[in-house]
């Protein structure tokens with residue numbers, strides 16, 4: 009649920025700078041991953057901001073391109089990384105999206121849509137096993153292939169299978185950008201484009217000195233003072249680090265639509281609680297939540313009222 013009290017400011021110039029920095033660092037093509045509404049940041053806005061800075065876009069499924077008229081707003085092609093859900097080539101061609109295929113049958117059916125081969129190097133989901141690569145190549149006039157990779161040896165495996173054949177190869181998402189061996193002919197980061205671009209805040213509606221343990225959990229506030237924001241787990245929040253007036257504090261208890269924040273003596277109602285950005289990183293929120301930075305950024309960004317700058 010979107011909380012009207014959770015403000016999410018997305019800095020599009022930071023996303024563009026991140027893209028330029030990745031291009032300068034990797035020296036290969038950059039295909040920006042904007043699947044899942046650009047990780048909750050808004051795919052149309054992000055794609056529009058990145059159009060001039062990237063070589064193309066990656067989405068998960070064709071309908072994500074239709075939803076925002078991706079080619080119309082950017083003039084750039086896209087790759088759908090997920091399994092093809094549409095078998096009529098004309099639909100892909102019209103959207104200017106290339107399907108990823110993993111079987112000879114898919115490659116044959118989608119030949120006119122210039123399919124890209126998705127190779128299995130260990131993920132074991134919708135990708136072509138090594139022993140079937142030749143049959144897909146002969147069926148689909150493949151000029152590009154990729155693998156989902158979390159380790160550099162998977163990029164190496166892709167190159168060993170398909171290198172030297174005039175096929176464009178790519179493997180690296182954000183985690184492998186710094187491994188030169190994983191860069192191949194292009195990189196496909198999502199997260200690395202969005203780091204530092206989101207600032208999420210909520211205001212304290214109450215602040216008080218704690219009279220003993222607080223909330224449902226009857227937690228003792230370690231600072232002896234606490235406040236309340238009007239966003240909770242129905243808005244994606246979970247206990248973790250926040251910043252109030254330049255000091256690190258904690259969401260000590262998160263309820264359905266409210267949360268308790270530890271406070272310093274000088275913090276008052278109306279003050280801003282920073283949930284992400286301004287010193288609170290995606291990585292530390294993900295860590296506190298026992299999950300990935302991807303999930304942290306998405307879970308916060310998609311549950312607030314978004315505003316764009318830059």
Ligand SMILES: *Cc1c(COP(=O)(O)O)cnc(C)c1O
Pocket residue numbers: 041043089155156157180181182183196197198199200302
């Ligand atoms: C999501 C995804 C990416 C981008 O991942 P990040 O970790 O956000 O950079 C790249 N490639 C594939 C196949 C993906 O599914």
